[in-house]
Amino acid sequence: MSPLDIAGFSVLLLLGGALCAMLLSRFERLLIPAAFSLATLTSLATAVAGFLAVLQGTNNAATVAMGLPGLPFNLRLDPLAGFFLVVIGLLSTFVSLYSIGYLRAYRGKRPITRLVVCYLLFLAGMSLVVLADDAYFFLLAWELMAASSYFLVMYEDEQAANRRAAFLYLLVAHVGAIAILLAFGIMAGLTTGVASFSNYTFDAMRAGQLSPAWAGGAFFLAFFGFAAKAGVIPLHVWLPEAHPVAPSNVSALMSGIMLKTSIYGMMRVAFDLIHGFPWWWGGIVLCFGLVSSVLGVLYALMQHDLKRLLAYHSVENIGIILIGLGLSMIFTSFDFQSLAALALVASLYHTLNHALFKGLLFMGAGAVIHATHEKNMEEMGGLIHLLPWTSALFLVGCISIAALPPFNGFVSEWLTFQALLLSPALPHPLLKLLVPLAASLLALTGALAAACFVKAFGVTFLGSWRGHRKKEQIGEVAFSMRLGMLLAALSCLALGVLPTLVMGWMDTVPLKLCGARIATSAGRFGWLWLTPSSQERASYSGPVVFFGLIAVVAATYLLLHVRRTAIRRAPLWDCGFERITPRMQYTATSFAMPIRRVFGFFFSIREQVEVTSPPNHPVMADSLHYRLRVRDRFWNWFYEPLSDIAFWIARRVGRLQQGRIQIYLLYSFVTLIVLLAFLG
């Protein structure tokens, strides 16, 4: 069986499962374990298929005579598609396991079947996007993914806010889809003419040569379309609205892997379909990446809804992935193949890492919400004592995303730094200077992300409980949820400790796209040392850091742990202040206050303090209300004018609607005359 067969069968199983789920809707008790076990197994099979495809480094193609006559579905599994299949399969395995326990809470409260069907279709759609090898099938799969995820976002549709979020998501997804359609139209139409449908295969586009102007048009349309789906600033506004309202297992999938399909699309279009571009295309991608990463993390810092915060971090991480991608395009355009390979590997590795740690964090957030029935971090606290497993696993996610060694987020950011520092090789003097500046912005992003996750973890899990619910009612989540998170956490650790093995495996991807591979390791015990360009240039050893940390900390504990002294538990001290209450703890808002003040110009902030005094003592304060609203500036700069213009045009056009039959008959008559005049 070829890898493509395995992937194809698992997609078929998912589609069949969705069909059976509709029939089984009566038996909800059975439906959840059955459907999600199926999803777990097929996802695992998808990951295996992708793994084999990357390992073999060959292309598997197939044509399925389905769909419209003369327009068969073309499938292809090459290393790039295989890599993204691994990303999709790995995370959806963990999330499907997690869902078995997570959805139990919904049973009896709302219909499960719709969720199950859409979930299975969503997984199938994402795999098909990666497997598609012609524009028609690609867009079909793209729409399957968008539509099923729309219904998943809409799942709790009794609240107006959720419906609005889902609508916004659908709107942006479709504006993006139109742009992608146009990009494919340019590539297919201009390479060989529009005479036959066979030009819509990716093979025809690969073979064709576009003039630079048209190629640029096609690339930037595709980039715009994919960026809308990926949540690149300024097209990110749907993301923090849609991700928090979806069920948490769905947010994990959307944030972890659905956004990655757009990264796949960008790579496919830039490196495979168009191939050959000027350096400034990469420069623009790099700039978008930088803006997204810095602003994404700053907006994340201002949030106090746990899932919204994570959603903004997806914007940030997509930005980091784009930095690598843009840099790789710059290097490719100057024919530095091995440097381009390094930047591309950094970008791909961050794609894989982000899928895993963001999936883990969303699963953790789901577990917290499941246990506390709270979304707002300011109403939580002290959960480390109540949810020991979830808190430890969430901490792993926090460390990974904050890019701290020895976990995986660090490795990919380190690779991105290395790629950025190779800029002196570039012939362009401006680039030489600006690329290291980009490195400092990446450093800023990393440091702010660390601050943000100190806040997220500290406010949610540490301190004491702030909420209204009784502490005794909160308990650890179901086993399957913990298992899903544990596997994701272990993968984060494994990817951080053994990057050389993983990079050795994924070598075929840059080899196909950039024509070079990176020298991951050199010398004796090569797998121990990650040396992306050469040993003298830079090296990092995940295993030594990990085991060294354990050894040094253990030695410290054994040697410096004085057994004669005792530990006495006492009420907290706080400089002797006695009447401290949980409400006096630092909250998410107060934690972010210094950063809000330093970077205030990026937000539109409205701060109100209302003091009411008793009538006889005007100086004394009776009650104090503090209101703070922090908004994305992009709403006022970009979207509100846009929607105003749309409404204005709609009103103008609306004048046509008179509501009188005579007028409408007149319209028809005029139209007929015009048509006759032109076509007759």
Add this chain to the structure above:
Amino acid sequence: MTLHPMGIELLQLILLPLLAPAFAGWVKIVKCRMQGRTAPGILQPYRDIRRLFNKDVVLADNASWIFRVTPYLAFGVTLMTAGIIPLISVDLPLAATADIIALVMLFAIVRFFTALAGMDIGTAFGGMGSSREMMISSLAEPAMLMAIFTVSLASSSTSLPQMVSVMANGHFMIRPSLAFSLIAFILIALAETGRIPVDNPATHLELTMIHEAMILEYSGRYLALIEWAGMMKLMVFFSLGIAAFLPWGIAGSGEPLSLLLRGLYFVAKLAVGGVVMVLIETGLAKMRIFRLPEYLGSAFLLATLGMIAFFILE
């Protein structure tokens, strides 16, 4: 007879924690002299640490495992960085473990966990310290990396031993880029190690403390470990500065006599560096916290100037 590289590595790992309190004591002596006070003697930090180790630990009721793990982690990770920075030899087996970017991130682990420990008890002071510390570090880290990038561009490597050998063995030239980044590095090192004008290690005044606020609830051996790790961090930062900007006399053979000489040279550089720091600390007052963005911003600007100077002049 030459010492095996592994031996030098071990020597470094043992000597740095043992000498760090002495360095902290030296800084204190110079500072007292400078400010017209009587100095406590170079051994005072050792006595402080011993006293803390012999005391019982008073732990808040709701302290979690994070609070208890952090001191060991802080000490362990700082010790690990001591094995990576070349102090008296570039031939270190562990130096390839982490290059200079990874080294900065190792410091970030300590900060991450210390900030979490600050929030663990749920006091207002702890949260305040964590919040401020993370704000400062998020501004300091990009400037720090920018300063370091300039040096690594000059030696086209981010691995510390390589940077040291290239800079020390190449023919000497005055590099304006390095001058700019050295100033930036000093400004940031003051911020990262919590010295005046950014933070004051000697204060427990509510409004001004940053690092002290985070570790306010620690006592006994936990506090001893954190204090000791702080002293080590100060020394490690000085060593990092020496390795990056004044690398002469670090590389050499493994002969014991030569090692000893280089060790003395290193101690001399450290002692002078300590005096420079005290001069800065005595000459300046502690800044208001919201002036710090300007301070760190100018450090970043200097580092950027250094980089521009590298590309234009060199």
